[in-house]
Amino acid sequence: MELPEAVHFGQNDLPFVDIGDGSKLKVLQLRIGEGMWIIENIFQAGYEVETHQHTGPVYGYTTSGAWKYREYDYVNRAGSFLYEPAGSKHTLQCIEDDTRVWFQMYGSNINLDAQGNISSVVDGPMTLAFYYAMCEEQGLPRPNVLVG
Amino acid sequence: MELPEAVHFGQNDLPFVDIGDGSKLKVLQLRIGEGMWIIENIFQAGYEVETHQHTGPVYGYTTSGAWKYREYDYVNRAGSFLYEPAGSKHTLQCIEDDTRVWFQMYGSNINLDAQGNISSVVDGPMTLAFYYAMCEEQGLPRPNVLVG
């Protein structure tokens, strides 16, 4: 059996798509059976991700800007590492323009409304399908995301 | 640093609790941050688990009886192994009495009603809390589940 090889994506190998007001998304990898997905975001100040609970662990690597969870005081800046255990629940708020973060995620985001009721669930395959659709809509060729 | 040691549960080290009509549940292990939980069930013929979708992979090890997913033809019997990838969706039906299965699960069960809408979400910590509560209700001492 041949040894599996490492797979590299340079900064510009995959395009970002716009997700509103200049905030952006790129999907790098999806391990379907495992429920693992890796994305990179560029958020602009004021961007907010609705309150959600994770069903698996999430690891956040921030490389520029500043963002926080509304529920906590600490601020993620360039060089910050964040561990979000399965079951953690929070509301992302971007504080500075061009805030850049990689998220390595396991499982789904259970989105919650103001009353704490489930409003929707977002997972890796849905996010990949959205990314492909936005690439097409924005006239970009289908990106070579690592899917397996 | 001391080496971590293996942890053993014999067949009768943890009690089963009744989950209706003689079907039973035991929780063996919960890895909180990882979103991993291991349970053992004894199902009676006719027991049904509502349609659900998994947010992480599930591994099923059957040791007696017979059960199936309504959506598929194959039947799990003693000696069956079942791999359920993240994202798979199905409705468990028990066919024979005293059907015994271990489930090693990652992530949550997203339960779906007949229209495909989310009716509830069940995860490891909720199942453990339920197990503890049922043990107390049934006059059993708090079981020594492996939680970490």
Added chain:
Amino acid sequence: MELPEAVHFGQNDLPFVDIGDGSKLKVLQLRIGEGMWIIENIFQAGYEVETHQHTGPVYGYTTSGAWKYREYDYVNRAGSFLYEPAGSKHTLQCIEDDTRVWFQMYGSNINLDAQGNISSVVDGPMTLAFYYAMCEEQGLPRPNVLVG
């Protein structure tokens, strides 16, 4: 994107191969990139697996017979569940004939000699290659292991 489906192996869907003195091995699943592998063994009394240390967690589900680790007193019997954390180290000894166990394993076995030096490393791909080779040698068709 189509939903992934569960994959079922009945007790006799994959053959056992002889690994010496009537002890047997079957490989059910290999997740290559993840380093996950699931096997089933039938051990005969006196069978011993050399001392080894795991680089990832292992979950053991025993369905008949009796086996133990030389380093510990507890005995795995039908219905036993065993959690072996990454880094745990032990020497498997089979006590009764027809001892049957599923092992769900992450990572590699680092085998150690009597002086504690590394004698070899065994992982999922090597075990699958061995299983295929033994099937061929024993005149069995190539088994349909779940590999991905």
Added chain:
Amino acid sequence: MELPEAVHFGQNDLPFVDIGDGSKLKVLQLRIGEGMWIIENIFQAGYEVETHQHTGPVYGYTTSGAWKYREYDYVNRAGSFLYEPAGSKHTLQCIEDDTRVWFQMYGSNINLDAQGNISSVVDGPMTLAFYYAMCEEQGLPRPNVLVG
């Protein structure tokens, strides 16, 4: 049961220790039972990590400088993402000073000499013990690594 909370490390919350010629190491997180460990390195040009094979997947997030595997042509630079599947084997070479990388690793590094024989095995607990020892040697207080 209380919800688990996210844990944040700012860029300067944990110290780097010197691992030779100005290259540096920081350990951020260790999940013992899972065999998961997260480190951050700053490498100087010419720094080399001996040939090794991984027993689980590794995810590399580069934020400055340039490094490569001797076996491949691509170069990791600021913004590069690298997926190293379990079983992959390679030799790290740093090309530019102040090359900064986070590695999220599962399992162990099996180090190999020029003949392909195993020279040593390095895992998360060993790396954490080394990190603590180097902190002590360099007069730093024991860092608050996330261990669980």
